[in-house]
Amino acid sequence: MKIAIAQLNYTIGAFDENTEKIIRSIRKARQEKVALVVFSELAVCGYPPHDLLEYRYFVQECEIRLQQIAAECHGIAAIVGGPSVNPKTTGKNLFNSAYFMANGAIQKVIHKTLLPTYDIFDEYRYFEQNTEFSLVNYKGLNIAITICEDLWYSQPTLTGYGKDRLYSVCPMDRISALCPDLVVNIAASPFSHMQGVIKAGILTENAARYKVPIYYANQVGAHTDLIFDGGSMVVNPTGIVCRMKLFEEDFGVFDSDEMARAGSDSYTLPPDNTIAQIHDALVMGIRDYFSKSGLRSAILGLSGGIDSAVTLVLAVRALGATNVRVLLMPSQYSSDHSVTDAIALARNLSIRYDVAGIREVFGQYEALLAELFRGLGSDVTEENLQARIRGNLLMALSNKFGNLVLNTSNKSEAAVGYGTLYGDMCGGLSVLGDIYKTDVYRLAAYINASREIIPANTIEKPPSAELRPGQKDSDSLPVYDILDPILYNYIEMRKSAEEISDLGFDSATVNRVIRLVNLNEYKRYQTPPVLRISTKAFGPGRKMPLVGKY
């Protein structure tokens, strides 16, 4: 039997568009003599729909579209993800479901059992947990339908509590007892640069333990901060048989007999190139944020430093050189090379650049504030003011010409609050906000691998905000080779100051860094959405009190 996986990029709530995409794939599959075509989790509305699920009319629209899609299923079966209403009078309103469609109608609705409710996931907010297990028999094959996390029974808990697993129910044990011929897993599993190998491992372990092939259909495309990498797979008890494209829509047709028989030599997972994957993830993240918002063009402030340089290259790759412009906004504290480096990069990329020096506007603010500030010396106020003037200029161009401002802050500075609210922390989307500074350098090296796009000087000079004479990042912060691993252990690994010091870091430095992270929750509360590429990004997946003593 031929089985197809349609790996598609949906837009949340775009019912016409999503339905059309799904129906087009059903028709294509039928033309290719496919018996069953599989779509991803909550495909009909896009994942995650968040609180739109609390609106009855939104779920009604899902139901209407699912009927419409089912009506297309003649001579072919389909599995499509969508919400379904919990018919009981108590409990959560909905199930997170997979609709099995054939003969022009919905034949069966299977619900998700394991509902991830951690990090960016909040499925228990909306969905009731499934407790009943059954198979679908189609053309003589017994098919088990699972939904994403249902295969993740071995999900560990990372946080030092010494637990074996997060879940107490094992859906695959229950399903396996029913003797399926194959397992379908419809998923919306977001990218994180540490998860690639883990995902493949989960699939192959399940296939091996339960001695059954698994067809994994993942969502592709970005939804604001969340980047879904695709990479749908077929695995069997010997390992991966096939993996589909990463970060692109794809359509794969597989023969179920071949898939079941394939040996361990049939496919080798290419070695993970973390930086290349992050690069591709960010490019897709930018592209989808713009296209799904109906926007075409971006603007950013180009400082001559490495963060804005890398952001710019990614933006140009996502949107095209004609859709990206930059503004250089030197002050009296800007070094000459900051302007020449920025211009060199803009020329390398053939993009429009303009120069608007901020000295006079800054002077006018100083004059206005002179009376109020009489007798007080210059301090961080004046540094922030420069950053905010730059923010205003970018926003003014954004308002006038309709370009979205891309934020250029990295994760290290966002973590310790080394940035100005409404100044360099402004923008519609943070491109590098989940990338530690040391990884920004790796991205720059990757971008420059075949030829020098980013000027060498931008990469080699010591990082500086250039907000006062001779300023360097290292005046205020530990060097990034020390700072970043401390941040990683605190943020991603949830280690205590003591545990981090025990790894060999100076304890005073560790305490200072953690204190800075905690004190600056209020700044991060107001920053733009951050493209998420790690297991713990700033944003909705990391909920920390703003006010408190910790």
Place this chain on the structure above:
Amino acid sequence: MKIAIAQLNYTIGAFDENTEKIIRSIRKARQEKVALVVFSELAVCGYPPHDLLEYRYFVQECEIRLQQIAAECHGIAAIVGGPSVNPKTTGKNLFNSAYFMANGAIQKVIHKTLLPTYDIFDEYRYFEQNTEFSLVNYKGLNIAITICEDLWYSQPTLTGYGKDRLYSVCPMDRISALCPDLVVNIAASPFSHMQGVIKAGILTENAARYKVPIYYANQVGAHTDLIFDGGSMVVNPTGIVCRMKLFEEDFGVFDSDEMARAGSDSYTLPPDNTIAQIHDALVMGIRDYFSKSGLRSAILGLSGGIDSAVTLVLAVRALGATNVRVLLMPSQYSSDHSVTDAIALARNLSIRYDVAGIREVFGQYEALLAELFRGLGSDVTEENLQARIRGNLLMALSNKFGNLVLNTSNKSEAAVGYGTLYGDMCGGLSVLGDIYKTDVYRLAAYINASREIIPANTIEKPPSAELRPGQKDSDSLPVYDILDPILYNYIEMRKSAEEISDLGFDSATVNRVIRLVNLNEYKRYQTPPVLRISTKAFGPGRKMPLVGKY
């Protein structure tokens, strides 16, 4: 037996302070011959600790402090809320627990059964659900210990799915079967102006149905956006016997025999004065945000309009006149009365005001941008620029003098995006962000009830942003008497455009308003935390996609 309720204001993660407060209340209770003193939910760390619960060291600190508190319990028993580690090898790391302490040690740990995971609640993110029920016997009394939501079995689901209830397990049925003499409910139940009567109803219904007195100990105090109103109560099958103070710490001692015997005439709940309660909630919200952040003084931009006027009065009541200053920032589009009204208010309140006209700075920006904007007319760009200059000036004073900027936007404008990011949407805390404009007028009337504090002209003149000549809010928006109920039905009641039109609103207006709400998610993503006084505030309790078509 004498039972005390200690209604205290905790700070999240402030272990020294919280522990000391709890111990002080235990000692006080012992002096008053109390047998059992009850504290609120997660008292030891403050509620809600959010992702701090993912840090093992944080929960270890809770455990240490709970031991310390238990060691104080000689000659008295206490019930104290705190997290406890789930000892099983699978499942969530923690339980949300009540510690029963006596004879200098923890005697029993009872876990929460119903874990709210909706709106601002995300307890299933951290906690495993309890499945075992038992009583504590102390001095001959059988005490059932429940935790907040455990009494809310009848919690409805508001969202049009026709469900009877959210929960399928009824802890009180299970507990009642064990024949308790009284029920203790430790809670961290946030204020919302629609919930006061509902809360009292839930408690009295439970007491009547299960024929048992209930001692409800609620947290008081604000944690960033969340305002806990206190109002701890003793109820018996005839109704409320006693309610403790709202929005203040309190300590009540109750005789259990008297409480059980008291008749329905023993107490009458004062009629809800919604606006007075909102007023008190906001004052406490401001005060706690500052005191718990270690800040003392505030600044805001006073425009002569009603929003900044009401915000200012609330700030002065929370922080004192000497700790609040305002900046008047007129432009060429400001009316004369905007300055005179603002000055009149500042004088009424005896606070410092300064004037910094923005015309020259604005002119300098225009000169700088003239080349880039050549041939293009004035539009929203120039309006936003004025708002952003004002934001910069407030932030500059904030940086220089350490005053936190209070945001003055109301819920109606936040909803439809009638505000400028980094301009009038800036600040550390949004005071009125959960108050519709029509309620801002009600607050102003309440403030002016005994004498004219806010100048009548500020209240009576038509609302205007004064960013271009002759501008009025009603040029761009429906009048607030129409806008606000449309917003309420969409945001709080989760109704569809069709359902709202069916209530008698013009369907084109409804569609336009809903479209504006949806389009402006991106702005609200970057706004300061909003003091929450409704059942659905903007912020973490309302998660809507930024990018999507809906």
